[in-house]
Amino acid sequence: MNLDFSAVKESKNLLAFSAGVDSTALFFLLLKQNIPFDIAIVNYNVRVQSKDEVSYAKELALKYNKKIFIKEVKLEATSNFEKTARDIRYSFFDEIITQNSYVTLITAHQLNDKLEWFLMQFTKGAGLIELIGFNEFEEKENYKVYKPLLEITKDELENFLKLENIKYFIDKSNFDEKYKRNYFRHNFSDKLLNEFKNGIKNSFVYLQNDLNSLNINLNPIKKIHELEIFYNQNSDNLNIRIIDNSLKKRGILLSFAQREEILKQKEITISHKINISITEKFIWIAPKIEKSMDKKFKELCRVNNIPKNIRSYICTSNINLNELIF
Ligand SMILES: Nc1ncnc2c1ncn2[C@@H]1O[C@H](COP(=O)(O)OP(=O)(O)OP(=O)(O)O)[C@@H](O)[C@H]1O
Structure with missing residues (x-):
């Protein structure tokens, strides 16, 4: 299996390791x-086997001279398990990355995960941007997430492990259809990949090329703490997608009426906690903060075209105004 990891060759990397097929293959x-x-x-202590998975991780770390970070929690196998587990996992990763100055978090998501995401979005109602929103690189505030296996199927990774005689674990809860993604995986994505792997791989490449040709930049041009600034795309369709996505990451799901209202008002507070401002060139999004500001600061903001409802966040967070001049 020939993969190009050169993008992270010089970087300080942290691998999210679960001892399953994907992350064990990626380790090797x-x-x-x-x-x-x-x-x-992270050990959620829901399955008996998870203790052995942690022991295996320790064994590999010792053998190959890797640092290992372990978090032990006790979760219940409720239908909310996946979300709770993910939240715990990512706040643990955030903590380790900040304390140890890692630059890249590497996860072992593969093509089956990408297709599963695609199909789940498709059935929820999504456009091109959401459908293929599962990218190789994703910028977070302090680090980037790298998913190098997105063009490889789970079967291919499993074959690699078998061929190399490498031990790995199978998480039996992956077969439990009470979790929505397992329902999708077993009934659709795994079956489709078994039968149409090459076509599906090509379709993802073509879709990505199409999106690239549209030249849409939906990433923030600036992100400082919880302030995000994007280019105004001069298209209601794209602007609302940017705002929707940013608010989703902040735990807010917009209703149809709220979307309409944002586009109409252009300067608005959502759910009493997030302020949005759509100006001629930019979209500004920041938490709503009540704070009185001195005249000089307000004047500097005005001169630099910083929207009124974003200023108090900038002031409270001590953001240097020079960073906001474009
Ligand atoms: N218990 C764990 N400890 C550390 N890393 C994990 C753990 N579980 C999963 N991961 C990492 O996350 C990747 C995705 O795993 P999985 O598909 O189970 O997560 P998910 O629920 O889709 O979450 P998300 O896509 O938000 O990361 C794995 O390939 C692995 O890199």
Whole structure:
């Protein structure tokens, strides 16, 4: 299996390791190419086997001279398990990354995950941007997330492990259809990939090329703490997608009426906590803060075209105004 990891060859990397097929394969693929990395694992203590998975992670870390970060929690196998587990996992990763200055978090999501995401979005109602929103690189505030296996199927990774005689674990809860994604996985994405792997791989490449040709930049041009600034796309359709996405990450799901209202008012507070301002060139999004500001600061903001409802957040967070001049 020939993968190009050169993008992270010089970076300080943390691998999210679960001891399952995908992340075990990735562990050894990174090792083969001498990519530097340490590992982090969360034990939810829901399955008996998870203790052995942590022991295996420790064993690998010791053998291959990797630092290991372990978090032990006790969760219940409720239908909310996946979301709770994910939240715990990512706040643990955030903490380790901040404390140890990692630059890249590497996860082992593969093509089956990408297709599963695609189909779940498709059935919820989504456009091109959401359908293929599962990208190789994603910028977070303090680090980036790298998913190098997105063009490889789970079967291919499993074959690699078998061929190399490498031990891995199978998480049996992946078969439990009470979790929505497992329902999608077993009934649709795995079956489709078994039968139409090459066509599906090509379709994702073509869709990505189409999106690239549209030249839409939906990433923030600036992100400081919880302030995000985007280019105004001069298209209600795209602007609302940017805002929707940013608010979703902040835990707010917009209703149809709220979307309409944002586009109409252009300067608005949502759910009493997030302020949005759509100006001629930019879209500004920041938490709503009540704070009185001195005249000089307000004047500086005015001169630099910083929207009124964003100023108090900038002031409270001590953001340097020079960083907001474009
Ligand atoms: N318990 C864990 N400890 C550390 N990393 C994990 C753990 N579980 C999953 N991961 C990492 O996350 C990747 C995705 O796993 P999984 O598909 O189970 O997560 P998910 O629920 O889709 O979450 P998300 O897509 O938001 O990361 C794995 O390939 C692995 O890199």
